[in-house]
Amino acid sequence: MGLVEASSSLLFLFAIVVNKGLPSPLAGKEAWNYVEVRDGAHMFWWLYYADNPSASDLPLVMWLQGGPGGSGSGFGNFEEIGPLNRNLEPRKTSWVQAASVLFVDNPVGTGFSYTERPDGYATNVAMVASDMLVLLRHFFTEKDEFQSVPFYIFSESYGGKMAAAISSELIKAIEQGTVKCKFAGVALGDSWISPLDSVMTWGPYLYTTSLLDDYGLADVNNAAEEVKKAVEQQEFLKATELWSMTESVVEQNTNGVNFYNILTQEPDEKLTSSAGENFIALQTRRHIRPLHSQSLSELMNGPIRKKLGIIPQNVTWGGQAEDVFSYMAGDFMRPVVDIVDQLLTAGVNVTVYNGQLDLIVDTMGQELWVKQLKWEGLPGFNKLRWTALDDPISPGITGAFYKTYKNFAFYWILRAGHMIPSDQGAMALQMMKMITQQV
Template identity: 85%
Template sequence: MGRSSAAAASSLLIVFAFIVSKGLCSPLAGKEAWNYVEVRDGAHMFWWLYYADSQSGGYKDLPLVMWLQGGPGGSGSGFGNFEEIGPLDRDLKLRKTSWVQAASVLFVDNPVGTGFSYTDRPDRYATDVATVASDMLVLLQRFFKERPEFQSIPFYIFSESYGGKMAAAISLELTKAVAKGKVKCNFAGVALGDSWISPLDSVMTWGPYLYTTSLLDDYGLADVSSAADAVKKAVEKQQFEKATELWSVTESVVEQNTNGVNFYNILTQDPDDSVTALAGEDYISLQARRHIRPLHRQSLSQLMNGPIRKKLGIIPQNVTWGGQAEQVFSNMAGDFMRPVVDIVDQLLSAGVNVTVYNGQLDLIVDTMGQELWVKRLKWEGLPGFNQLRWTALDDPAAPGVTGAFYKTYKNFAFYWILKAGHMIPSDQGPMALQMLKMITQQD
């Protein structure tokens, strides 16, 4: 474990290529592990672990980070791994900003039906975050029992998008389970990245955010605000499935008035990612194409269902990576617009370390919306947090250039990541890696 991260990654690539070419299915000795856990009858969840490999120490000297993707239906083992923070990118080239050089990284495809996870029958999908949390506790209980070497290592949950909503619920249940001795682990904190914690706050700030960035005119602002108000009324009436449908309508209004702005980064516009509603198409299918398809690009799908599937060697013949993603999304539709701000409050009150981090250029979960729900927290430390000024952080890739701002008070921190959209590690890899080290107290 004393080798440089570059040398370690190079050997990883060589062995990886050998395994793929030979069709072998054994994990890299001491470097990786993967398996399934049946979290409920007929509900199978897939996990993939990379052991930390760093100049600063072996995996026992570094934290364990679990990464949760969004959607719901986005795959951590695929997108998070090969597009954001894993040791290799989608082209199986070395990633210089891989989080494996600072932590062991556990990717879990959740909810069940996501990525390589799968269900045996339609009634096994999760329909709310309570079930998602319950399923994850089963997996974590098994994981830490079978890998006791990780029980004392600081364990963090990092998340992105809808993954943050799930991470909050999972963190609260995990805190309770650890206190009762049901799960043996050293839970050290949760980080909520561009997270769907308060959906309505996001939707209600789309118009103002786009207007102040010159992406809406007065007429467009009026149209978007009107559509967002309809979502608000449905949420206030506790009509959450209707609110999800109206959220979809609001996104269409945004697209029409901005000539197809990218919800994940307002400064980019990929013609291949433009989505237009098809005649007779229901909103679930439309939203799956808007928010699940970008996480399942053809090149990534080919990698996961080709060389990676062959390497792993445990994927059932009838399971396709991403094959159940739309069903995952549709089954969570009734829970999608429900806020979980109260859960974050409970985590803070329980003393859990909570970090919120957000990309400056993200629209779907814009920073304005994040700040609104944070300011409504009932946590007793909020007044002290609000009195602080933020601190600037240099961009590690461009010394002297500000890459982020942050402030932290007691067990709560907020990072504002500049020049980043929804997928911060993809947009600002060096800054994301530095943030990871700071949160896990390595910097």
């Protein structure tokens, strides 16, 4: 596929925006393309150049969505940090004002990425990392102006698990000279790094926030213990199924709490299992379909598809997302804490950030696995008291706390759930600037 530049095809989106009576926020450039990472396996990337007079001094940020099966080019772009929101209106808290932003639809089959046959799907994070290294090698060769720009990987949810594995392989590739880039750090947002620590803290977290009574706490803890047994026995597919059952127990005892933000609940959000439905189908309903709302799907498969101009006729945005999740199910509950340890020991800048109102990856669970790190700097980090950060929109009101020690940082983002940039966009943007050393 040939490279498509903004100068030739931004007119379409510009026309959409102008017709809505809004100025175009896309004064900079864009580029997008496909990379065939394995035979018949095609990954899509979409780059926004920093929309800033000092763009040449700004970093490159790659955003990885969760799921697995969530689309960075769709959800991350139009629902969280891209220059336009889902209604094609300018986003005031877009990260493009402080960085060039690269969205990649991964694993293969996510978003506009696609595979021509079943064996093209990734089945574990090692395959995900291998595929991404092929893409990054192509990207930094094709866009060689970014080889000397600080490169950061930011992630959310399962994207954090993938980001850790990708970062580990990237530093090896840089040392070997197979990828030319200036890797500056990885940020793990509400990330599925230690699935068991998340599950084991669901009960206590919900209990302390008055969303479980004593009976409910016992039910959730008992279900979580079954997950723990399966993980300890290395029966990871079984653990994924038991994780699904534990979520059902949580829903039954909380009257359908929202796993992504405990303070928001819509009447149609209660997704209890229906008769004969297997756990994969249930989990894709719970965690993949919410990333593919009807309005976002219509946008991506309509105006955006037309704008991009390179999407194969037989490819639908999100059309293979549920298969992506299904093929990764056996790897889902495996932890990658050891990889984070290796990154820290290698001197890679690692940031963990988490939303106060997130349940599925609650902060209690994140703190548990952080305390298990073998990294030699951990005792020094643990001795620190956190520092308060004002909410950028409401000076004098605390928006977050953070600690940073050597090459590790942790941000606690207040009044935010799982999708921090959606819930607290200004705070998320400030955090990104701090991590990339712009403030």
